[in-house]
Amino acid sequence: MSSIKIPNRFVTVLFDTLLGGYLAAILWRVIIPAITNSVAAPFGSTDWIVLCLGALCLAVLNISVNGSVAYLFLTGTLPAHNTGKAVTRHVGWLALTSSILAGWIITDISPLEFFSGEGLQGAGRIFKALGTPNFDIIGEALSAMIVTIFTAFMATIVAVPVSFVLAFPSSRNVMNRSNVERGIYSVLRAILNIVRSLEPIIWAIIFSVWVGIGPFAGMLALVVHTIASLTKQYSEQIEAITDGPVEAIEATGATRLQVLWFAVVPQCVNPFLAFTIYRWDINVRMATIIGFVGGGGIGTLLTQYQGLSKFNEVGTLVIIITLVVWLLDAASARVREVLK
Amino acid sequence: MSAQIQLQNVSHTYQNGFKALHSINLDIAAGEFLVVIGLSGSGKSTLMRTVNRLIQPNEGRILFEGRDVTSVRGDELRKHRASIGMIFQHFNLIGRHSVVDNVLYGALGGMSTTSAILGRFTTEQRDLAMSLLGRVGIADKAANRADALSGGQQQRVAIARALMQQPRLVLADEPVASLDPATAHSVMDHLEAINKEFGTTVICNLHFLSLVRRYATRVVALRAGELVFDGKPTDITEEWFRTIYGTEAEMM
Structure with missing residues (x-):
């Protein structure tokens, strides 16, 4: 106790x-x-x-x-x-x-509503419609899915270099030489935590007003959230390195940047790659949701059909989303396993 | 002849309050093979790191070849460190990188940040790295990943990296503590050869009295951050060894 x-x-x-x-x-x-x-x-x-x-x-x-x-x-x-x-x-x-x-x-x-005859009938209708998807829209659905996948991909690609650079000043063991450095570290960490706690869906609402509804708004929303998340993961990895090589490279008279590049980065490359791939995987799922609020891609298409109560079409979209998410999840898990 | 390294009243207390060094006065002449003995936590590693200024002591002065290096910074500090090679108990190589690259990193001190990051090592540097690997007997492993080598081999790569600095002093922090006895002797032989051939000063932390007697030209002992012995290796009697390592210690 x-x-x-x-x-x-x-x-x-x-x-x-x-x-x-x-x-x-x-x-x-x-x-x-x-x-x-x-x-x-x-x-x-x-x-x-x-x-x-x-x-x-x-x-x-x-x-x-x-x-x-x-x-x-x-x-x-x-x-x-x-x-x-x-x-x-x-x-x-x-x-x-x-x-x-x-x-x-x-x-x-209300259990009453959950088990009411009318309610159950409605649910039955939707499940039936979802179970008999309308594959006439497959072309439209697939191209929307491709938009979503690339929205997530571009967001990840744009965010990675920014996160990579930000990760070093966001690591305690890098920023420990003076009080000024410790101050910068604390401020950066605080900003990242605030940005990260704002859900991407909020960013999507902001950006859909800023640059208009569409994949670009979705991408920007994901970029912001990805930078905050990846920087945190990267910097935690930097904080977990062993100090020996750092000391050895410092002892050769290397500059600070050389020490980071030759002693810190090699210890982090694989975890960084694993985090990045996983983030892309997460971003595809998030891009789908972000589509609901104007981020473009398959999410936007799904809200449109749902608004028109065309549940056979919604069924098609759900199947495609499930399939892609499952495939990406399996693929990224496989790649991360190899990187271990 | 004036000493190459002079420590004057050097004291160091870590931020957690641990007093590692207590008013150390020590002159080391060029060409000495100085072995430092003492229990873990007696201040050996700290002492060594004040010399190449990986640690800046709270008090006292450090003179290297007559120059006060106690609080040098920036480029001056880099230049000071570059003139001193260092090897470690755990080798501290970049495991994912090739053996020859690890040796080349000894040249970082003399390179600009950008040319180093772009990997622009000169042909002369590459030739030197290869010949140093040949010297320590592992030229055939040059392209291997450093972490694929055995402990003894890794320590020899570390020696080559230190030599790449063309140092006037080599610091060796318990260089054989992670190695088996046979390998330990081979590593110590390399250090001795550097000392004899180039006249490079060596400061080495050791635990084994047999190695001390075999390699040292001079021995100092630390206990709780204080210098308690300074003399020839032959002057160390079993009794002295006990006062340094405690009564439980056995001659090894």
Whole structure:
């Protein structure tokens, strides 16, 4: 049990305060209206008061019994000095069960609809249509698939050199000579993390406004995301190299760039290639999805047929996408195996 | 005759607070075969790395051929390092690259970044690399990948790489610690030959007293970062060896 980090007092009080607010909110705004079957009014000042009261309750509980729900969630146990173990546990259970209940209500889970006759009939129709694909559109579908594959390919090709260059200043073991370097490293890492956490689909929306709907917008969206992802993977590889060769090349009087080129790069080439191929594979899948929001290729074609409710055509597209994704996945796995 | 290398009050503490060297004073004359002994963590490797400035000591001065190199930077530091060859316990070759390329990397110190990255080694450099491989007896392996060679062969490539620098001093950081006894002798013989033929100074970290007695012209011992012995290899008695390595140590 020694591996568990004991949360500090301030953090647990803060956590409990937030938990109190959250509990009050889901009880007051979700669960009670659902039970009484009343339509919730717009969020107003009364709601804020309830929220603050809930927060205050748990904060007071935390301080008065000298124990916290945060502690319970983080460690699974309660500290010995807690004088209100039963109460704390009850609040813990309340938080868990009311979250599940609120989740059920919020996501409109309805077994009735899932098993309704009408619903099942509709699903049956679509599955039947998907199962009898219309191969008249095969030419159109294949050329759209080729657009998607090349969108992903070009995005990868454009991103690789940029990521390669960015990976070095994004590696801790390269940027350790001065505080300025450590600063650059931290800023770069932060930017990359932010860019990476924005899904490509968001970038696709941005670029489809910027350069217009089509494969170019899709490619740009993938380029941005690929640069951020590959740079991170490349730099992690750079951080994992052994230092011996670096020291040996430094000892010959080599320049810093020479050290990177002759001692660091050779240790990273194969993993870099493997990451790159895998990224292209991922990009083909992402390019398909990006097509839904204006990134061109087979995704765009699929939304068009789906909008027209032409499910036989949608079936054809689904088969082609599945086949290509499966083939690429198998091929890239094979190549990565060889590179190991 | 003034010493080739002079260490004056050199102390070094690592960032984690480990005090590796404690006020070392040491003069080394050109042409010496100096062996440094001491337990792991006694400061041997750190001492060696202050000489070619892979490490900049916190305190003290380092003079190389009369020039203060304690805090040289940039091109001057490169030139200083280029004049000193170094070999390592784990050889530190570029495993994916060919043997002859690894030897050529010894010439990096005198090349511009671009011509090196473009692989523009001159014919003279290539000839020299091949003849050095011949010297250490593995010219036939020139085109092989470096990591395909045995340990002893890899260390000989490393020696050739160091010689490629046409060094006036060779640093050898436990060069035989990963090798079997027979191979160890062959590697040490190469170092001795360089020392005798070209008059190149050698500073070598070793663990085995038998090798110390066989190859050293002078021995210094370190214990907890301090210089505790400086003398001839024949002056090392078993008793001295025990004070350096602790009472558990056996003569090897």
